Amino acid sequence: MRPLVAHIDLDALRHNYQLACQCAPQSRSLAVIKANAYGHGAVACAQALESLAPAFGVACIEEALALREGGITKPIVLLEGIFSADELPLVDRHQLWVAVHSAWQVDALLAFSPQQPIPVWLKVDSGMHRLGFDVKEAPAVWQRLVNAPQVAALHLMSHFATADASDGRYFTQQMQVLQALAKTLDAPLCLANSPATLAWPDAHGDWNRPGVMLYGSDPLEVANDTTRQLRPVMSLRSEIIALRELSEGEPVGYGGRWRAKRRSRIAVIAAGYGDGYDRHAVDGTPVLVNGQRCAIAGKVSMDMLTVDVTDIQSAAIGSEVVLWGAASNGAVLPVDEVARYCDTISYTLLTGVLPRVPRHYQAPTV
Numbered sequence: 581m582r583p584l585v586a587h588i589d590l591d592a593l594r595h596n597y598q599l600a601c602q603c604a605p606q607s608r609s610l611a612v613i614k615a616n617a618y619g620h621g622a623v624a625c626a627q628a629l630e631s632l633a634p635a636f637g638v639a640c641i642e643e644a645l646a647l648r649e650g651g652i653t654k655p656i657v658l659l660e661g662i663f664s665a666d667e668l669p670l671v672d673r674h675q676l677w678v679a680v681h682s683a684w685q686v687d688a689l690l691a692f693s694p695q696q697p698i699p700v701w702l703k704v705d706s707g708m709h710r711l712g713f714d715v716k717e718a719p720a721v722w723q724r725l726v727n728a729p730q731v732a733a734l735h736l737m738s739h740f741a742t743a744d745a746s747d748g749r750y751f752t753q754q755m756q757v758l759q760a761l762a763k764t765l766d767a768p769l770c771l772a773n774s775p776a777t778l779a780w781p782d783a784h785g786d787w788n789r790p791g792v793m794l795y796g797s798d799p800l801e802v803a804n805d806t807t808r809q810l811r812p813v814m815s816l817r818s819e820i821i822a823l824r825e826l827s828e829g830e831p832v833g834y835g836g837r838w839r840a841k842r843r844s845r846i847a848v849i850a851a852g853y854g855d856g857y858d859r860h861a862v863d864g865t866p867v868l869v870n871g872q873r874c875a876i877a878g879k880v881s882m883d884m885l886t887v888d889v890t891d892i893q894s895a896a897i898g899s900e901v902v903l904w905g906a907a908s909n910g911a912v913l914p915v916d917e918v919a920r921y922c923d924t925i926s927y928t929l930l931t932g933v934l935p936r937v938p939r940h941y942q943a944p945t946v
């Protein structure tokens with residue numbers, strides 16, 4: 581079989597989730613597992629976390645229903661709420677919780693008669709300027725919902741634009757707007773994504789919403805003591821399938837982007853952009869071969885990529901290759917580092933691993 585596999589370490593997922601909880605001991609942490617748990621497999625990740633996490637967060641009802649079909653019974657929050665009113669009977673039947681960010685969603689909810697009241701997270705735009713009610717209109721919406729028979733617990737929710745940045749000025753501005761609003765309404769809050777969970781205790785509310793940190797990626801501009809304890813959950817591993825010697829000056833791959841500056845040994849790896857490995861990876865993007873660092877040489881192809889292994893004597897056909905994550909000798913290549921070489925973020929690399937790549941799950945040891 582083709583050797584490319586995404587190994588998913590479910591112990592590491594539990595460890596990272598517990599780190600999020602330790603950062604915010606007064607909050608409940610909603611495990612965000614949208615986009616197929618950032619590419620890791622939503623049902624498997626939810627199963628591994630179900631004994632720890634009080635609730636899960638997803639982007640849409642399709643994702644919530646897949647979790648219910650997978651046997652997940654914990655509360656699931658639709659972070660963008662419904663996309664059309666006809667989802668409400670399913671929300672009710674499957675006991676989902678909904679965000680509301682727009683007037684039409686509130687109207688639809690208040691025109692619906694659920695079997696039991698639905699927990700609602702009222703989303704406010706505090707400065708992200710993407711989804712949510714204007715801060716000025718939020719109190720009126722809150723009053724419409726707070727005593728409505730359709731509505732169970734009501735929370736105030738917002739999202740930060742710059743929680744990952746070390747410059748906290750815009751963050752603090754958003755924070756102050758929200759705290760003032762929550763005080764007026766006497767509302768419980770849910771604000772913190774991963775970076776705010778890790779770096780901004782002031783933003784910890786009744787609930788937090790960590791996502792990417794659960795998968796072992798450090799979302800902060802500057803790492804801290806907690807982020808250094810994160811463990812990679814996905815290790816994208818393959819093998820060397822061919823080797824060749826090049827003379828000085830000879831090019832590798834499409835367009836001949838990389839040229840040998842000396843006599844070089846080039847390894848061909850079974851992994852390419854057709855698997856979700858980013859074609860923007862520049863020459864020099866790190867890769868682990870037998871747990872040792874080496875670098876991409878030449879453009880990434882659809883099914884293959886090429887690496888300079890001149891300095892790795894042990895490199896042979898069948899040698900283990902790690903594109904990101906942990907090698908079997910314990911060496912780690914952080915997905916965040918690979919992302920920088922691809923001019924992107926870990927989120928796109930992780931969610932971008934295509935269905936063609938089999939996921940192999942390492943069961944949690946509990």
Ligand SMILES: *Cc1c(COP(=O)(O)O)cnc(C)c1O
Pocket residue numbers: 612614659739772773774775789790791792793799
């Ligand atoms: C995706 C998402 C999160 C998680 O964000 P991370 O940066 O991955 O921690 C939190 N809240 C909302 C509303 C989201 O859409």
